[in-house]
Amino acid sequence: MADLKTNLAGIKSPNPFWLASAPPTNSGYQIMKAFDAGWGGAVWKTLGVPVVNVSSRYGSLNYRNTRMMGFSNIELITDRPLRDNLREIEEVKKRFPNHAVIASLMVETKEEWHQIMRDVTNAGADGVELNFGCPHGMCERGMGSAVGQEPKVLKTIVSWVKEVATIPVIVKLTPNISDITRPAVAAVEGGGDAISLINTIQSIIGVDIDNFVPYPVVDGKSTNGGYCGPVVKPIAMNMLKNCAQHPQVKIPISGIGGIENWRDAVEFILLGATSVQVCTAVMHYGFGIIREMIAGLEQYMDEKGFRTLDDFRGKALQNILHWEDLNLKYKVVASINEDKCIGCQLCYTACEDGAHQAIGLSDDVLNRKPHIIEENCVGCNLCSVVCPVEGCITMERRDSGNESLTWKNRTLAGTVPKTFDDELAGGLHHWVPEPADALTKKKPRHYGAVAAD
Amino acid sequence: MGEFKKPESEKEFSENFAQIKPLMSDTGAYYESSRCLFCYDAPCVNACPTGIDIPLFIRQINSKNEIGAAKTIYDSNYFGYACGKVCPTEVLCEGACVYNNTDVKAIEIGRLQTFATSKAISQNKKIYSPAKPNGKKVAVIGGGPAGISCACELRLHGFDVDIFEAKEKPSGLTVHGVAPYKITNEEVLDEINYLEKQFQFKIYYNKNILVKEDISNLEKNYDAIFIGIGLGKTADLKIKGEDLENVFGAVEFVEKLRMNHHNTTIPEKVIVLGGGNTAMDAASECSRMGAQVILAYRRSKEEMPAYDFEYELAKSVGAKGIFSVSPVEIVGENGKLTGVKLKSTIDGNEFVESCDWVIKATGQSKQVELLNLIGNISLDEKGKIIVDRNFQTSNKKYFAAGDAVSGGEEVVNAVANGKKAADGISEMLFKK
Numbered sequence: 001m002a003d004l005k006t007n008l009a010g011i012k013s014p015n016p017f018w019l020a021s022a023p024p025t026n027s028g029y030q031i032m033k034a035f036d037a038g039w040g041g042a043v044w045k046t047l048g049v050p051v052v053n054v055s056s057r058y059g060s061l062n063y064r065n066t067r068m069m070g071f072s073n074i075e076l077i078t079d080r081p082l083r084d085n086l087r088e089i090e091e092v093k094k095r096f097p098n099h100a101v102i103a104s105l106m107v108e109t110k111e112e113w114h115q116i117m118r119d120v121t122n123a124g125a126d127g128v129e130l131n132f133g134c135p136h137g138m139c140e141r142g143m144g145s146a147v148g149q150e151p152k153v154l155k156t157i158v159s160w161v162k163e164v165a166t167i168p169v170i171v172k173l174t175p176n177i178s179d180i181t182r183p184a185v186a187a188v189e190g191g192g193d194a195i196s197l198i199n200t201i202q203s204i205i206g207v208d209i210d211n212f213v214p215y216p217v218v219d220g221k222s223t224n225g226g227y228c229g230p231v232v233k234p235i236a237m238n239m240l241k242n243c244a245q246h247p248q249v250k251i252p253i254s255g256i257g258g259i260e261n262w263r264d265a266v267e268f269i270l271l272g273a274t275s276v277q278v279c280t281a282v283m284h285y286g287f288g289i290i291r292e293m294i295a296g297l298e299q300y301m302d303e304k305g306f307r308t309l310d311d312f313r314g315k316a317l318q319n320i321l322h323w324e325d326l327n328l329k330y331k332v333v334a335s336i337n338e339d340k341c342i343g344c345q346l347c348y349t350a351c352e353d354g355a356h357q358a359i360g361l362s363d364d365v366l367n368r369k370p371h372i373i374e375e376n377c378v379g380c381n382l383c384s385v386v387c388p389v390e391g392c393i394t395m396e397r398r399d400s401g402n403e404s405l406t407w408k409n410r411t412l413a414g415t416v417p418k419t420f421d422d423e424l425a426g427g428l429h430h431w432v433p434e435p436a437d438a439l440t441k442k443k444p445r446h447y448g449a450v451a452a453d
Numbered sequence: 454m455g456e457f458k459k460p461e462s463e464k465e466f467s468e469n470f471a472q473i474k475p476l477m478s479d480t481g482a483y484y485e486s487s488r489c490l491f492c493y494d495a496p497c498v499n500a501c502p503t504g505i506d507i508p509l510f511i512r513q514i515n516s517k518n519e520i521g522a523a524k525t526i527y528d529s530n531y532f533g534y535a536c537g538k539v540c541p542t543e544v545l546c547e548g549a550c551v552y553n554n555t556d557v558k559a560i561e562i563g564r565l566q567t568f569a570t571s572k573a574i575s576q577n578k579k580i581y582s583p584a585k586p587n588g589k590k591v592a593v594i595g596g597g598p599a600g601i602s603c604a605c606e607l608r609l610h611g612f613d614v615d616i617f618e619a620k621e622k623p624s625g626l627t628v629h630g631v632a633p634y635k636i637t638n639e640e641v642l643d644e645i646n647y648l649e650k651q652f653q654f655k656i657y658y659n660k661n662i663l664v665k666e667d668i669s670n671l672e673k674n675y676d677a678i679f680i681g682i683g684l685g686k687t688a689d690l691k692i693k694g695e696d697l698e699n700v701f702g703a704v705e706f707v708e709k710l711r712m713n714h715h716n717t718t719i720p721e722k723v724i725v726l727g728g729g730n731t732a733m734d735a736a737s738e739c740s741r742m743g744a745q746v747i748l749a750y751r752r753s754k755e756e757m758p759a760y761d762f763e764y765e766l767a768k769s770v771g772a773k774g775i776f777s778v779s780p781v782e783i784v785g786e787n788g789k790l791t792g793v794k795l796k797s798t799i800d801g802n803e804f805v806e807s808c809d810w811v812i813k814a815t816g817q818s819k820q821v822e823l824l825n826l827i828g829n830i831s832l833d834e835k836g837k838i839i840v841d842r843n844f845q846t847s848n849k850k851y852f853a854a855g856d857a858v859s860g861g862e863e864v865v866n867a868v869a870n871g872k873k874a875a876d877g878i879s880e881m882l883f884k885k
Contacts, residue, residue, distance in 0.1 A: 065487035342554035345493035444494035
């Protein structure tokens with residue numbers, strides 16, 4: 001039976017699912033309710049000098065009928081007095097001693113950092129998370145992402161905190177930076193016990209095109225927000241990988257960014273995360289999603305024979321290489337399963353207009369099933385990702401599997417193209433249609449006339 | 454299922470005749486439009502007689518450009534709203550949806566189409582303006598789907614157009630002949646008003662062309678004449694007892710019902726003769742009016758020309774089918790209808806099925822008198838007008854489309870061909 005117990009730099013929780021520091025962790029009420037539902041830990045809504053918030057704080061990026069693919073907020077850190085939060089931390093810990101309660105912190109001076117560290121430690125917090133990520137509102141006051149973007153400042157503040165810390169210190173990083181590993185290394189150098197990433201990404205979530213103002217609208221005006229939700233997951237995972245693979249970042253990582261089901265969590269763990277933090281999905285569906293997450297993770301581990309999370313943590317990292325180390329001899333081509341094909345021809349138009357003109361249509365208008373022109377297929381996967389039918393287009397391997405030749409090998413051997421018209425150009429012998437063929441290509445009758453010249 | 458109480462009020466009538474394709478809400482349309490795959494060379498477009506760019510208008514709905522969607526629809530089909538509701542979408546666009554090739558429900562194209570066009574109609578959005586007058590005048594005989602579609606297209610290109618309609622309402626069978634659970638009178642008339650306001654054609658109602666003088670006047674005053682007169686009364690079966698009271702034609706019954714709603718009288722038991730879509734409509738309607746209904750068809754169920762879903766619909770509201778029986782006599786006692794003598798087309802046995810009413814849905818006659826009056830218009834052996842690919846008749850001044858040419862098709866076919874006839878007229882009058 002899978003054991004989900006998690007230990008991140010000494011912070012223990014019954015499972016790796018933590019609530020991220022955000023509106024769902026604004027109060028002891030919410031956190032108790034979450035623990036009762038099955039969440040393993042919670043990072044308290046960032047404590048500091050309480051703020052004043054605006055009304056109208058969130059905006060959503062919807063894709064077709066999917067709400068909140070992306071989500072943006074302009075809410076700041078806690079607007080509640082520290083004493084209330086401390087009292088509630090104590091109460092939660094008393095009731096849930098085995099769950100992880102982590103206090104997120106954001107203050108300015110060394111004295112404030114020392115004071116608040118002592119306060120939350122006394123209240124019983126299992127650890128702290130330093131909020132160096134918030135990209136809106138607080139950064140303009142020299143906090144949040146303003147710190148995360150300056151590795152030297154970040155390192156200094158971490159070291160201040162560590163001067164007094166008796167509980168583990170997690171450093172939360174901002175993705176609003178070109179190289180995430182620089183602040184990660186600074187966190188290590190400052191003495192941080194763990195890092196967490198990513199915080200939200202600076203964003204304009206959308207614009208009201210009737211009133212010419214972005215969302216969320218505050219009395220006819222707006223400001224940039226912090227972007228999160230399912231759409232940021234790929235960005236988060238890349239940054240997680242960059243940190244997890246970095247030789248100087250040997251401290252554990254709490255993964256954050258678009259996680260909403262067990263699969264997302266597994267992916268983060270395979271990329272090196274020790275715990276995962278969730279916010280948007282809870283803001284969308286409530287704490288109840290934890291049932292699916294735990295059940296799915298257990299099922300996955302049992303099926304794969306993983307007893308603990310350590311058994312598969314970081315297992316995908318070894319398979320992430322630099323581009324120059326990928327095998328240029330590997331060759332796949334698309335294959336359409338005619339029995340499954342429903343004839344939408346999305347693969348055709350995608351390949352025709354967006355790729356390599358490697359899919360053809362039948363001359364028989366009643367036969368809507370496209371076919372692969374294998375000699376033109378570069379194995380890009382586009383058709384298989386646009387196909388709406390499960391398992392209809394698959395990529396079939398065509399090379400022998402015995403040969404390997406990388407760009408690096410070729411560079412060393414001197415067999416890479418070097419001049420603009422080099423005979424070694426990868427696409428030199430790849431068929432492309434004549435430009436003017438575009439104007440005589442058969443097209444659907446309702447697509448309208450060719451533009452007049 | 455299928456037990457309806459006779460409606461005593463307009464409210465009860467509209468309950469019994471609840472719209473089978475009700476108007477979608479904004480939410481419903483948004484979700485439904487989200488499902489469209491935007492197929493390449495989409496089969497739904499190719500299945501539409503008017504060739505509406507369906508994936509485009511669905512995408513426009515999804516990006517909240519409903520008026521743009523309405524324009525896409527109207528550019529191909531001037532009866533966009535009506536067709537969304539009355540088209541047999543199950544065998545046209547929706548029947549062609551690629552989702553039918555897997556176990557996903559086809560997109561509700563008809564309802565999305567009425568959703569988009571309803572926005573344009575209810576907001577009275579002006580999409581079209583007639584071109585500058587081109588100096589040519591066209592008369593349209595018959596203000597049905599073919600005639601109005603032809604008129605809209607002609608006005609768009611600057612023709613002066615007068616429509617002569619025999620009845621007091623426009624749109625032909627759309628308002629007089631379609632089953633009330635498919636579209637309401639108000640819906641039909643709202644769309645026609647919307648078109649009339651934009652295209653500014655003139656309709657003269659209760660204007661029946663009956664005598665040679667009318668025709669001479671038309672020919673004198675107009676450069677071309679479009680015939681969209683549809684079909685005539687229900688044809689005679691030529692069997693004994695047909696002239697008894699309470700023996701009706703289906704089109705006449707449906708028209709009476711559409712105009713009088715709950716005030717239409719209905720007896721206890723009705724026999725509907727026929728196996729076409731009109732028979733199914735008449736049977737459904739009598740059932741919803743509270744009658745017990747028998748559908749009698751001379752061949753097998755499988756051979757019925759009606760669409761399967763139309764038969765299923767009639768069955769679902771209580772109509773019962775009897776197959777392979779042919780009516781040999783309408784039976785009466787003391788001049789009063791008592792039943793229909795039916796003869797099995799399999800073993801020749803005869804029996805009398807009792808009833809209070811007989812509705813004949815066995816085809817309509819052609820309006821050959823008018824056509825003969827015009828003269829030089831060639832008809833086929835069934836009385837249908839023969840036209841060329843431009844919908845021009847053998848009398849070169851005359852063009853024709855709709856049921857008078859096809860012998861009886863869907864509204865959408867009449868709309869499609871009426872528009873093509875307008876192009877034909879244009880080509881003839883401005884031929885270089």
